[in-house]
Amino acid sequence: MQDSTSAKFLKLEEKSRRKNFFLRSFLYFILILFSLYFIFPLIVMILTSLKTMEEIRQGTLLTLPKTITLDYWKIAWGGRGYGAGDTFLRPYFWNSLKMVVPAVIFSTFLGAMTGYILTKWRFKGDSFVFLFLLFGCFIPYQAILLPMARTLGLLGISNSIFGLIFVHSIYGIPFTTLFFRNYYISIPNELIKAARIDGAGFFKIFFKILIPISSPIIVVTVIWQFTQIWNDFLFGATFSFGEHAPIQVALNNMVLSSTAVKEYNVDMAAAIIAGIPTLIVYVLAGKYFIRGLTSGAVKG
Amino acid sequence: MVALSIKDLSKNFGNTEVLKKINLEIEEGSFLVLLGPSGCGKSTLLNIIAGLETIDEGKVLIDDFNVTKVEPKDRNIAMVFQSYALYPSMTVRENIIFGLKQSKTPKDKIEIQLKKVSNFLKVDELLHRKPSQLSGGQRQRVAMGRALVREPRIFLFDEPLSNLDAKLRVEMRYEIKKLYTNLKTTMVYVTHDQIEAMSLASKIAVMNKGVIQQLDNPQKIYDKPNSLFVADFIGTPSMNFINGTLHKESQNVIFVPENENINFDISKYDFHDNFHEGQEVILGLRPEYLSSIKNSENVSINLMMRPSIIETTGFDKNVTFNFANTEIIGRFSPNSGVSLDSDIDVCFDLSNVSIFDKKTELRI
Numbered sequence: 001m002q003d004s005t006s007a008k009f010l011k012l013e014e015k016s017r018r019k020n021f022f023l024r025s026f027l028y029f030i031l032i033l034f035s036l037y038f039i040f041p042l043i044v045m046i047l048t049s050l051k052t053m054e055e056i057r058q059g060t061l062l063t064l065p066k067t068i069t070l071d072y073w074k075i076a077w078g079g080r081g082y083g084a085g086d087t088f089l090r091p092y093f094w095n096s097l098k099m100v101v102p103a104v105i106f107s108t109f110l111g112a113m114t115g116y117i118l119t120k121w122r123f124k125g126d127s128f129v130f131l132f133l134l135f136g137c138f139i140p141y142q143a144i145l146l147p148m149a150r151t152l153g154l155l156g157i158s159n160s161i162f163g164l165i166f167v168h169s170i171y172g173i174p175f176t177t178l179f180f181r182n183y184y185i186s187i188p189n190e191l192i193k194a195a196r197i198d199g200a201g202f203f204k205i206f207f208k209i210l211i212p213i214s215s216p217i218i219v220v221t222v223i224w225q226f227t228q229i230w231n232d233f234l235f236g237a238t239f240s241f242g243e244h245a246p247i248q249v250a251l252n253n254m255v256l257s258s259t260a261v262k263e264y265n266v267d268m269a270a271a272i273i274a275g276i277p278t279l280i281v282y283v284l285a286g287k288y289f290i291r292g293l294t295s296g297a298v299k300g
Numbered sequence: 301m302v303a304l305s306i307k308d309l310s311k312n313f314g315n316t317e318v319l320k321k322i323n324l325e326i327e328e329g330s331f332l333v334l335l336g337p338s339g340c341g342k343s344t345l346l347n348i349i350a351g352l353e354t355i356d357e358g359k360v361l362i363d364d365f366n367v368t369k370v371e372p373k374d375r376n377i378a379m380v381f382q383s384y385a386l387y388p389s390m391t392v393r394e395n396i397i398f399g400l401k402q403s404k405t406p407k408d409k410i411e412i413q414l415k416k417v418s419n420f421l422k423v424d425e426l427l428h429r430k431p432s433q434l435s436g437g438q439r440q441r442v443a444m445g446r447a448l449v450r451e452p453r454i455f456l457f458d459e460p461l462s463n464l465d466a467k468l469r470v471e472m473r474y475e476i477k478k479l480y481t482n483l484k485t486t487m488v489y490v491t492h493d494q495i496e497a498m499s500l501a502s503k504i505a506v507m508n509k510g511v512i513q514q515l516d517n518p519q520k521i522y523d524k525p526n527s528l529f530v531a532d533f534i535g536t537p538s539m540n541f542i543n544g545t546l547h548k549e550s551q552n553v554i555f556v557p558e559n560e561n562i563n564f565d566i567s568k569y570d571f572h573d574n575f576h577e578g579q580e581v582i583l584g585l586r587p588e589y590l591s592s593i594k595n596s597e598n599v600s601i602n603l604m605m606r607p608s609i610i611e612t613t614g615f616d617k618n619v620t621f622n623f624a625n626t627e628i629i630g631r632f633s634p635n636s637g638v639s640l641d642s643d644i645d646v647c648f649d650l651s652n653v654s655i656f657d658k659k660t661e662l663r664i
Contacts, residue, residue: 190385190458193352194446199373199402212389 049073049269056264072263076254076270087257089273091243092250096230097277099161099246103168104225110169111176111221112214116206118177119184120192130181136174141234144171152239159240167239168229175228176221183217184210219288227278247274302364303328303486304349304454309358311344318344320510322358326488326503331480333497334490336507337533342490343458345507349488350456351375363453373402378447379456382463384439386431386446393427396445417449437468444479457489461496473499494534498522506530523652528661531584531654537618539584540628543658546579555583555655557624564650565599571655573664581664584654587618590630591647599650604643621646 044061049072051065079088118130148167149158157163187210195205236246245253251274255267282289306324310317318341326332334342347353349360351372359368367375378399386395396417400410418424421441431439440460447455457476461469477500480487491497497504498518505515506529514521514530525531531539544557544564553571555564564583575581608627609620617632630646632638657664 188383188385190381190383191387193347193350193372194379194381194385195387195398196352197350197372197377197379198399198446200398204402209387209389 045268045272049076049265049272051265053261053263053265072265073269073273076266076273087250087254089247089250089254089270092245092247093273095161095244095250096247099164099168100226100229100277103165103172103229104222106165106169107172107176107225108218108221110173111178112180112211112218113206114173114177115180115182115184116210118181119187120189120205120210121202130177133174133177136171137178141171145234145238149239159242159244161240161244163239164235164244164246167235168225168232171235172225172228175224179217179221179224180214183214187213216288219285223281223285223289226281230278301328302326303330303362304332304488305361306345306349307359307361309345309348309360310356311341311348311353312356318510319348322510322512324505324512324515326486328486329484331487331489331500331502333501333504334488334507335494335497335504335533336492338492340507341510342492342507346379346456346458346488346490349454350377350379373399376453377456378450378452378454379458380440380443380447380460382459384431384443384463386439386442388431391428391430392423392434392442392445395431395442396427396449399446399450413449413451417445420448421445436464437472440464440472441475444476448479453486455485455487457487459491460489462491462493469496476500494536498534506533508533524663525584525654526663528582528584528656531656535586537587537629539586539654540590540626542583542585542624542626542628544581544583544624546575546577546581546655548577555581557583560624562601562603564601564648566650566653566655568599568651569653569655571664573657575657575664580658582656582658582661584656585628585648585650586652587629587631589649589652590628591632591649592636592645593633593647601648601650603646603648605646606643607638607640610638610640 047062047065048056050068050070051059051063052069055063055065075088077088077090077093079086079090114133118126152158152163152166155163155166157166191209192205195209200208231248232246233248233252236249237252240246240249251270254270302325304324304326306322309319309322311319322345324332334345336342344353348355351367351370355368359366361367362375362377386392387398390398393414397410397414400413405413414427418427421444423438423441423445426434426438426442431442434442443460460476461472464472473496476489480500489497489500501518503515504518504521506513506521508529514526516524521530522534525534525539528541532541542557544555547554547556549563552565552567553569555566556562557564566583605621605623607619608622611618611620612634614634616634617636617638619630619632619638620627621630622628638644655664656662
């Protein structure tokens with residue numbers, strides 16, 4: 001009697017183990033398939049950038065290079081060395097860096113400040129101010145090109161890196177404010193009251209009490225803003241040209257302006273170079289990104 | 301000496317009147333508790349005393365100085381909050397001395413103060429921890445330390461115990477009482493917990509809908525509530541309310557409960573208002589005056605009644621009866637043989653009743 005029941009259970013156990021194994025294999029199969037699908041373009045880019053034009057023409061997309069050469073990376077980065085008409089990324093990379101660092105700092109700081117005011121120093125009509133700021137997130141970039149161009153002209157900073165810093169800082173405020181407001185709203189107001197009784201003023205409360213507990217949301221904002229500004233093409237193409245252009249514009253010029261043969265290897269190397277900084281930022285701060293997006297409440 | 305006085309204070313949030321013409325005066329060294337249900341304006345009043353809220357009308361005086369327009373930090377007050385409001389990024393030590401640093405206190409004085417306070421509150425061991433590494437009770441202590449270190453004229457407490465579990469709450473309540481007994485500093489304490497209020501206060505202000513209903517010492521509030529609201533709010537189980545009418549009968553005043561064939565002789569009741577024959581009133585009787593104990597010295601009346609519900613608390617039994625179209629609760633001793641199956645002899649002790657007008661709901 002007992003033996004027969006235990007045998008029955010063993011059978012059931014065996015059955016469910018087989019079923020689990022099958023489902024698990026299926027799951028991994030799907031996951032690997034998708035991973036391959038997503039990594040495929042990157043592999044093609046890297047392979048192509050390492051091959052000579054001859055190899056590219058003769059082989060398929062996935063043919064491995066016979067000898068690995070970094071020449072095309074060098075060309076993409078530093079050019080061929082002949083004068084006019086030689087486009088390469090190095091100067092524009094620095095342009096972008098000079099633009100992105102101040103723009104990220106300004107927009108993050110302004111967003112933090114606005115979020116702090118909108119949540120901790122409430123005033124009449126503050127919810128309308130926030131609502132209007134939110135509109136900024138939904139206005140398409142194209143809609144503001146003309147007025148912005150005019151404004152930059154009036155300020156005398158069109159076609160300069162400074163102008164782009166200005167545009168990106170302003171355009172970043174709606175997003176950064178949204179991030180910081182939603183973070184600060186979860187921080188108890190009593191913290192601010194306590195600090196006021198302790199004699200801290202507007203700025204002291206901000207810098208001594210709120211900023212030290214804002215690191216998760218600062219990371220989120222910095223990653224977001226860095227990616228947005230670094231990858232921006234439209235503002236760069238509209239408000240700057242020639243030597244003041246950011247890297248995305250230069251990349252475009254490089255890829256589209258070749259008069260003779262299309263050099264896929266150089267183009268691929270250039271595209272990867274233009275994408276590396278955002279990857280670095282994400283890899284360094286990525287784990288905080290998810291944490292910052294999901295956590296809000298600071299338990300004090 | 302009057303430590304704090306509030307004159308004709310009104311406060312609106314938009315169109316809602318939160319506080320209506322509040323007048324309040326407390327002596328130096330007294331412990332005032334602002335007690336009321338949520339939304340009665342008690343926390344707003346405390347924030348106004350602290351200077352964290354602006355006011356629409358009236359003024360606030362601390363030690364006879366008009367501080368209505370003075371910044372919180374210059375009012376010589378300290379406040380303990382419900383969520384403790386410890387600065388999360390700072391250690392306990394930094395939390396406690398933050399205020400002193402802001403007011404540019406000399407370093408050696410800061411150290412002396414810190415030592416004194418951390419010894420007193422037994423937080424010396426915790427000085428280098430962050431608030432997130434503390435338990436609820438420890439956070440509460442640190443929050444009190446931050447207030448103590450400023451040596452304020454008035455301590456303000458905003459429901460400081462409501463985030464703690466029941467056992468810790470009783471412990472911290474005791475600590476606060478001890479603190480007060482040692483310091484004898486003026487304190488203003490906001491709570492919705494009437495037991496907290498009764499056990500801590502030297503004076504209670506019962507608030508409702510932006511008005512102070514009654515300001516008295518705890519015993520007076522308990523024994524002689526001046527309105528139905530106060531009577532109902534204070535005490536667990538709450539006061540029994542019996543509808544009925546008042547009549548004069550030769551020398552005596554009698555109360556006739558509705559739908560009952562019985563008279564309560566309440567001639568000894570201290571009326572401070574006139575009443576007319578047959579006036580509709582509500583008689584309030586605390587549960588402890590409704591029991592099996594017969595007290596021959598007091599005016600009392602005995603009735604045989606059948607219990608409908610019996611609740612055991614350990615130190616007594618709360619027994620519910622149906623009487624005069626309502627339910628009334630009496631407190632019986634735990635070893636009294638009360639059961640749902642038989643009538644018991646219930647004694648109404650009428651020596652300490654409250655009588656309210658039915659329309660105005662005020663004591664008469």
